[in-house]
Amino acid sequence: MSETLYQEIILDHYKHPHHKGLREPFGAEVHHVNPTCGDEVTLRVQLADGVVQDVSYDGQGCSISQASTSVMTDLVIGRSLDDAMARHEAFLELMQSKGALEPDEEVLEDGIAFAGVSKYPARVKCALLGWMAFKDAAAQAAGGKH
């Protein structure tokens, strides 16, 4: 059944999500929903000295949305905000590629497992839920200073 979509990495992150649970301290908290399917995520970002100190979250949703959020935390925690945003851009570009882009493993690490998702337009929004929440929360935490 659908190995293009449900890569082993995705199933692993879904069953054993990284960095899950809401933690303190945090500079900003956002709540994002996907109104067409009801998936939701509450996500907190803590920044210090231009570095993403922590991303914590809680939510409910399909394997794609939950695994993607888990992978995202691995990719941005401990990175400079600039670096984290660059990875956000790279992931967004991959999701909008309709399967035509060869992902860069150096930049996206486990995120490359989502390349197949870009061929399923109905699921791209799932993969982006956590990433969009991160972008929003990080912008708020930076408070316009960034």
Next chain:
Amino acid sequence: MSTPFDVEAVRKDFPVLSREVNGHALVYLDSASSSHKPRQVLEAERRFVEEHYSNVHRGVHTLSQEATDAYEAARATVARFIGASSDREVVFTKNVTESLNLAAHSLGGLLQLGPGDEVCVTEMEHHSNLVPWQMLCERTGATLRWFGLTDDGRLDLSTDAVNERTKVLAFTHVSNLLGTENPVAELAARARAVGALTVVDGAQAVPHQPVSVTDLGVDLYAFTGHKLLAPTGVGVLWGRADLLDAMPPFLGGGSMIEVVRMSGSTYAKAPERFEAGTPVVSQAIALAAACDYLADLGLDAVAAHEQALTGRLLSGLAALPGVRVVGPATTELRGSAVSFVVDGVHPHDVGQSLDELGIAVRVGHHCAAPVCQRYGVPATARASSYLYNTEDEIDALLEGIQKVQAFWR
């Protein structure tokens, strides 16, 4: 019906059913979302457009008259199909959502709703029969009340949600998520006893069972064409003639007027009063053809066929460990939409994995998010059968769910 229902003959009328999806024969179990259309309906629409098409109610030329006659004949067919006492009681709209918005908007004006008045709905409504009433209450200061749900997916009627302050009771005939069929006549009697008007969402009922709006004793009844073998773009609002004529218009424009002066206008009687602008002419004609198609087969036979499929699905799901039905567990007072959840697998993943097997079900909150909240699930997968589905397809779904469970174990 004395002739047995011949599902294989019916399937031949729906070309799409013979296609493959992802290398498997298509198993279409999403008719509660939208049904497929038989050749007879498509041909009726095409014949009209190719041979008689013109605008209606607007000209003296031959095509205009033929188009008007065909449009009004479609209205008569639909009226007969739902047991209306007059053609004048059938208003063509864009879809059931527009029908219900029309009802909410216009009744709000007719009843001069304000603070202290109540509108009652139920917790199992589709958003289209909930949000328009919430908006009406916001505009007028009226209070929204609702009947809650029991654990087995029925309305909890043990409360005073309908009382002497109630002005409108709006509820669904058959729930799109739970499949529950509500006691329409009993609810209508309750509303009548306190002088409230009833508005019924029949989108999941009219395509599947014989419905006589007159016998139900309700005031307004809405349904849509695209779930009833007809194209998208056409819906119906039925109303008692005297009520429709008393209701203020919803949309203003051409066709809905009587006299127009710069100082003000007067309005046509129903149904034209509610059909501003060029109406959905060819879609209405296709809807009438769909009504004829169903009437020829016999709604009793269609309902019996669907009930057998629903029974097979419900007992099959009950036998699967780790699968739970959200809604009534038996076919008693129940439509063919069956929502279920699979332990440990999110409904979207269930739906995506079933699609790999060519099986189309709907996943999500089905535009009835409060129902999911009530039963503590983020979403459900929903299989909904119609006249063209077979026992083999139900079995394919049951087998597919087991494959999904094996993959996600």
